[in-house]
Amino acid sequence: MIRAAIQEMEGIALMSQVGVGFIGLGLMGRPMARRLMAAGHPVSVANRSRPSVDALAAEGAHPCQSPAEVAERAEVVFTMLPDAPHVEDVVFGENGLAASIKPGSVLIDSTSNNPKSAEKVAAVLAERGVEMLDAPVSGAPEGAEQGTLAIMVGGPRATFERCRPFLDVLGGKVVHVGEAPGSGCVAKLANQILVGITFLGVGEALVFGAKAGLDPAALAEAMGAGLARCGALEVKAPKILSGDFSPGGKVSSHTKDLRYAMEKAEEIGVSLPGTKIVAQMFAELAAAGEDGLDHIAIVKILERMAGVEARAKK
Numbered sequence: 001m002i003r004a005a006i007q008e009m010e011g012i013a014l015m016s017q018v019g020v021g022f023i024g025l026g027l028m029g030r031p032m033a034r035r036l037m038a039a040g041h042p043v044s045v046a047n048r049s050r051p052s053v054d055a056l057a058a059e060g061a062h063p064c065q066s067p068a069e070v071a072e073r074a075e076v077v078f079t080m081l082p083d084a085p086h087v088e089d090v091v092f093g094e095n096g097l098a099a100s101i102k103p104g105s106v107l108i109d110s111t112s113n114n115p116k117s118a119e120k121v122a123a124v125l126a127e128r129g130v131e132m133l134d135a136p137v138s139g140a141p142e143g144a145e146q147g148t149l150a151i152m153v154g155g156p157r158a159t160f161e162r163c164r165p166f167l168d169v170l171g172g173k174v175v176h177v178g179e180a181p182g183s184g185c186v187a188k189l190a191n192q193i194l195v196g197i198t199f200l201g202v203g204e205a206l207v208f209g210a211k212a213g214l215d216p217a218a219l220a221e222a223m224g225a226g227l228a229r230c231g232a233l234e235v236k237a238p239k240i241l242s243g244d245f246s247p248g249g250k251v252s253s254h255t256k257d258l259r260y261a262m263e264k265a266e267e268i269g270v271s272l273p274g275t276k277i278v279a280q281m282f283a284e285l286a287a288a289g290e291d292g293l294d295h296i297a298i299v300k301i302l303e304r305m306a307g308v309e310a311r312a313k314k
Helices: 002-016 029-038 050-057 067-073 084-092 115-127 140-146 155-169 181-212 216-223 233-240 251-268 271-285 297-305
Strands: 020-024 045-048 076-079 107-109 133-136 148-156 171-178
Touching: 002 045, 020 029, 020 067, 029 050, 029 076, 029 140, 029 155, 045 067, 076 084, 076 155, 076 171, 084 115, 084 233, 107 115, 107 155, 115 133, 133 155, 133 181, 133 233, 140 148, 140 216, 148 155, 148 181, 155 171, 171 181, 181 216, 181 251, 181 271, 181 297, 216 233, 233 297, 251 271, 251 297
Parallel strands: 020 045, 020 076, 076 107, 107 133, 148 171
Antiparallel strands: 133 148
């Protein structure tokens, strides 16, 4: 047992010496990169806009001018980007990762991505001796800051196990969901289906109660003590009750995820009636110029239909 413990400690020390790259320093990427830095990893960073790079450089990260420079300095590279085209541009574009990433390196893409794009990127990188994990996350910026993200990982299990120490720094629950490229992306799309439909349920319940004369705050408290309790109610009801729709996850991002989910569902022959309703409501928010709001803003459509706001009574 002593030898095993020593080997484990040596393995942790070795992993802390591995160069880590992080590309995409937005609401999620910046706190994720910070956690890797705090765990003792030498982190090189790049981002489309410079202020985020400079901020992390002031905290000890190595600033890079391009994804290619990140790849030159890192054996494990994380990407956390808005959408599939951004990932492909970072990998294949001018001064992209593919220009200099070394054989034996690993790309861990945490973007909420299109499974088809993940498959494409993984296949091209494999030809160059580079492994890939698609590892999208759930848990909002707060989870990224606290290291409590749920991380859904697709790709070779051996690669997953090798990279597990990095993922454990970021996530409270790290699950390998499948060997096939894109498996993590499919899991995230399933997550977004459930989240979107649950948001609709939370909104309907609170608007229904408000219209009937109840204090929505008291109703949320009561529902949170029974079978209706859920993460969506716990985390998002306070935003509804206060009227604060500043974004954690944006309507626009969730809309993109549901589009990919419906495309995948059509490909595999699955009906998603609830998802289609939520997607239509998100489209209505976008038409009103509200796609930059938090995705719980779906309640605003219900409020307009009912002629009441589900706000806490003072």
